[in-house]
Amino acid sequence: MKAEKEKDTLVLHAVTNENAKKIAVAEIIDLSFGKETHEIKERKNLRVIELDAEPGKTYTFNKYFAVFTDNDPVTVSVTDSAINCVKRAKDRGYEACLKEHNAQWATKWETCDVKIDGDDEAQIALRYSIFQLLIVAPVRGTGNSIPARALSGQVYKGAIFWDTEMFMFPFFLYTYPEKAVELMRYRIKTLDGARRKAQTEGAGFRGAFYAWESQETGDDACTYFNIGDPHTGRNLRTHFRDKQVHISGDVAIAMWEYFKITGDDLLLLEGGAEVILECARFYYSYAYFKKDKNRYEILDVIGPDEYHERVNNNAFTNMVVKATFEIAMAVIGYLKHNHPAELDALIMKIDIAEELPCFAEAAELLYIPQPDKETGVIEQFDAYFKLKEATIEELKAQKIHPDEYMGAGQGLAVPTKIIKQADVVTMLNVFRDRYSTEIKKANWEYYEPRTEHGSSLSACGYAMVAAEFGNLDFAYRYFMKTASIDVEAKYKVYVGTIFMGGSHPAANGGAWMTAVFGFGGVKADENKVTIQPRLYKKWNALQFTLFYKGDRFAIKITQKAVEIIANAANKRRHTFIVAGKSIDCSPGSTYTIN
């Protein structure tokens, strides 16, 4: 790090350790009093201001600062960019800057806000969540994403998890698609890292196995010994990195969802299709065929419930894999029809022609654990039902050390049915189109009492499914739990000996999803937007904006009606299904459905 003074501007610049990226911070002030001298002390770059302050008098100055890195689209050096930036700001002055700042925030809130009428507490918690997402969304440059603890600290190494695609991405997709596309570009940018991981994990695989804790290069920051054991002081072997294979499908699903909801195929052409095909290729290379059962199986994985490692045929994972194969076929079908030359070039580039029929076969023959015929319950993984019954209280009472981790092969939860977080219920939520409300209810009732909710990702899935089958009190309670997580800060901060506190952008995204998908009952696909409202009793109205296929809609749901205002600038009509009724929403029109 180096501190300098460039005329009136103080500058600090540095180069990051791992990737040798340049960072510069510039600062300038508009000072109209006192005597300023300058001091560089160790790593500090200081203005020293001396003045004889008169009592009762106010002294005001403004401080302008800018941070630039190599990730920003700079045309001159990062240092010069930072210096130019603060100078321009000072020239414009504080009031002008503030006004521009406020205007930008107003634009953000205009499309991103969700208004809850009649429940200030919920309103504040939800807006806090939305604010958190907005302040960590990538601002400049391209292909940047959001870490699991956002910018709140060094927890989880600043790495990108499935949190982004499965929990934050929907918020951006429906309210701020130009941010959603950046999250996806990050996965395109890191495809080579995912390929490297596939080749090096286990006995080696083909395709793209995305990092569990993805770094800038796509390499995995997750270690094989990820959790400290308070009994021995050693690190425990965990399989987060090498067995949580659903990550690749989470990426492929989000990539395809972006195309379906925005209608924009540019992302597919600039690398999204390649990502999807490489994820399908990875799964085919990971899958085994069981000849005597004539089916493919996905063995030796960790699903969302991380307490049970190395399980076979995890329902969530298998469904993600199946969806990935289906999406691979769909993307091929789409490109064949719309961009045949680009498709041919892609197939040639990654030499995948011979494998495509395998994906179709695997999509058809992949084993998906089915609901039990009598109870409707889906087994979380092979032989889960044979595990011991236990309560969370019983397990906690057995703890020798308060921070001991309950998974990692020998933890207290491992031999039991107690799960860390929503797993089957996450599947039912993510794939909500494929299961009936009865099945969702049956599984929710079975798994909820067995769920520790030891992850901040757990509550929103249970809330959304509860809303769907009508347990709105529960849905509300878990909505508030999710939305308030960083306001209340009552979550657990140690996993084993590892501190994991900080902000929770995935929970923030979960809060938005619970409001809009859960209580709002919004569900969209490539053909239509469905709204099946299930407003909480305390709420008079729920208002939010939706982007769909590049057009914009203002939605207002009350206890009695749904109002849809199609923006006047919309380019075409879109189908909405509200409480079973189909509405063709024309640009500039308002529809009220009772």
Added chain:
Amino acid sequence: MKAEKEKDTLVLHAVTNENAKKIAVAEIIDLSFGKETHEIKERKNLRVIELDAEPGKTYTFNKYFAVFTDNDPVTVSVTDSAINCVKRAKDRGYEACLKEHNAQWATKWETCDVKIDGDDEAQIALRYSIFQLLIVAPVRGTGNSIPARALSGQVYKGAIFWDTEMFMFPFFLYTYPEKAVELMRYRIKTLDGARRKAQTEGAGFRGAFYAWESQETGDDACTYFNIGDPHTGRNLRTHFRDKQVHISGDVAIAMWEYFKITGDDLLLLEGGAEVILECARFYYSYAYFKKDKNRYEILDVIGPDEYHERVNNNAFTNMVVKATFEIAMAVIGYLKHNHPAELDALIMKIDIAEELPCFAEAAELLYIPQPDKETGVIEQFDAYFKLKEATIEELKAQKIHPDEYMGAGQGLAVPTKIIKQADVVTMLNVFRDRYSTEIKKANWEYYEPRTEHGSSLSACGYAMVAAEFGNLDFAYRYFMKTASIDVEAKYKVYVGTIFMGGSHPAANGGAWMTAVFGFGGVKADENKVTIQPRLYKKWNALQFTLFYKGDRFAIKITQKAVEIIANAANKRRHTFIVAGKSIDCSPGSTYTIN
């Protein structure tokens, strides 16, 4: 338990807890002095003898006792059997009994002894080993086997392990086949237990998955939490029971070996063939097919090296599975030709007709890890070569508690290449026909420094392979280690918090194998006996008996020659290959090959 006096005989009888088997002990004495009274005190049944002993005079009496259980082929009650037995013994008198006892031992030693000329220490250790095997071989009744700690205590719950088939069985097969057949009958008797285990482990399998710690019923005494953790006082989840699948193939291989070496197909017809087919069926049900590699794989197992649990494609296990499929095809071929009606009945009984082509395909397409083209080393399991290098000393230095177990998922050896016992080398030894001496040497040299020899089963395999490629000093050292284990009693007695001391019949069997197969260079199949001697330098001669196809041979190996005496009572000629020369050994003839 009940104590009684039946005329002159004292009796104790009892019923066992688990299986309600009756046990009776009877005792009688021939007393010619003093005054005897009788006392039953708690669980004791006592004779009280009073006499005025004169100085310098010797008082002699003999005590006869007998133990009978429901496992004995008794025609009257076990109590009456015991009483009748001691009465008959007393009637015959001590001298007559002793003479009969000695005659029986002489018969045993006549065929079971191995004489080492020139090395008393080795002679004593080996005879001690043979004696241990003879005293624990099943005596009366049928279908009894030998536990891993023989009769030395309650360690390992008196259960039967693969130790019996892979380490003790060869001794009996070649020297005392009427005991070998009983060990096999035990596996036939417990086939239903193995079927039950297959159905209930994991997601359920077909066929026969033999117990890791087999009880009288064939049910598994091995728990899923088999090792105590000294750090927490909890029991560690181990996968000995559910993943050490090679046990079924060990049984099938021994079953077929019995047929090949004795030439006697009665065992196959009385259930042996059924055992073999059910083991193959289990493996087919356990195996997965990897379509993109066009091969079957055996996933998620523990090989002999128990420090690495849940590995894929363990070389030993895969080869055992392949051999089992081959044996299943061979037994079908043999029965089709020689006992077609019995074969038809068996196929119908277990409804296996449709599966037989699968076994042939699996035998052909099963993946067997191959020697590296440059180094000749066979990878113990998928990605073993990626594990960390370490020395046993380094690991031991990291121990926090002296008894902590180095496996079980989180143990110190798990992330390293350090193995508990011979694994690839066991494969090379068991399947010695399939690999060249160069490959054996390369693997021995690679794996031996990485082997803790933490199991008493480890030394003999390394000794035999070392003998084969000419490292006779090592072979001798490890032969002595194996043969002396219970004389010196320097082995480790704790695994985690579990005491595992006692006698080591498998090591005793290993000592015999090292002498005869290792230094003697004996190798037999269904067509011939090969002798390729590699006598240790200290030894002037090695003499032993071999049974082969029901005929008997006395072998004497010196540093210069091999002498074969075919017993005069032999029924036919047999082919011996000695140092490359083929000899047709006729009944009653002696052959000396220089």
